[in-house]
Amino acid sequence: MPRPPNASRQTYLLLAALLEQPRTWRHGYELAKETGLKSGTLYPLLMRLSDQGLLDARWQDSDLAGKPPRHMYRLTAGGLALAREQGASEGEGLLAKRLKVSSR
Amino acid sequence: MTPKLAWRRRLAHRVLLHSAVVFPSERSSWAEAMRIEARHIDDDREALRWALGSLYAGYAERLRAMRAHKMLSAHSLAVLWIIMFMVSSAFNFGIALAARLRYQGVTSALGSLIAGFRYNRFVPLADAMPRGLLALMGMIVVLFTVALCLSLRRRPAAFAAFCCAVGLSLGAWLYELGIPAYVQAMSPQHLWRIGICFVLTAGVLRAAWLGVADQGPPNRRPDRSGP
Secondary structure, three states: OOOOOOOOHHHHHHHHHHHHOOOOOEEHHHHHHHHOOOHHHHHHHHHHHHHOOOEEEEEEOOOOOOOOOEEEEEEOHHHHHHHHHHHHHHHHHHHHHHHHHHHO | OOOOOOHHHHHHHHHHHHHHHHOOHHHHHHHHHHHHHHHOOOOHHHHHHHHHHHHHHHHHHHHHHHOHHHHOOHHHHHHHHHHHHHHHHHHHHHHHHHHHOOOHHHHHHHHOOOOOOOHHHHHHHHHHOOHHHHHHHHHHHHHHHHHHHHHHOOOOHHHHHHHHHHHHHHHHHHHHHOOHHHHHHOOHHHHHHHHHHHHHHHHHHHHHHHHHHHOOOOOOOOOOOOO
16 A cells, blocks of 8 residues: 555644644644644644645734734645545544643 | 843744754745744743754755755766775875885875785785886876766766776786785785775666666757858
């Protein structure tokens, strides 16, 4: 069976985190906290997903006064389909495991 | 008056500025995104960690952009291979000539670069070496140098020059093996290494030849003799 694209554990985690609130725009720090990924791992993944047309990115004004606009992310229709098809079961398991560990 | 930032925050700021430079230009918006995101992190320690991650991502992206496979192209590997042969043949010629001319200082200095070199064993070899062989070694050095120059200019003739030089050095080496003093002077490991080097080169040349054959006949040069 061919290896699916974006098959790393970290990508599954990220896809699962993005899939939790598929309509909501999320910022990088929030995703990093949720997945436990370091920024140096998270952003290259976001870049790859964006290059592949699986992720939408946009600048959004911050709710906090005096803070600059933030880069926000959410899955595209293609990204959603891929996340549901490949990443969901694997990623949700990993995410659940991570949440369990961080809540201890 | 602006409040004085903690050292971690200041360092994070500097690291983020540096990583913005490191990121390839096509990724500059992502570098900016990471930089701004750090400003939304309240904890200084966390912000510094974020900045270091940004730096890591910047270098990773920069390396990716450099496309390692281009750096290790067949051409650059071929150039390295030719340089290796050229240096090796120049060294052999130089040490043999120095020993022959009784330049003891030069011979010992060059010999000290070879592990297990024994000067007293090498001198009889240099004496036993026919003049023709010495001239041949000199010609091999010249041929490798020509091959290198042509290769750097990406001239197809480099391949022929290199093949000639390798063929001649193989011939010279086989001839040297017939000289008892040579076999005595060189350790068996050294002889094995030379043999393996020739086998590897033959493999590389064969692969290069097959690669050329797979591509079919070379394209004709555009006709420049037109009006």
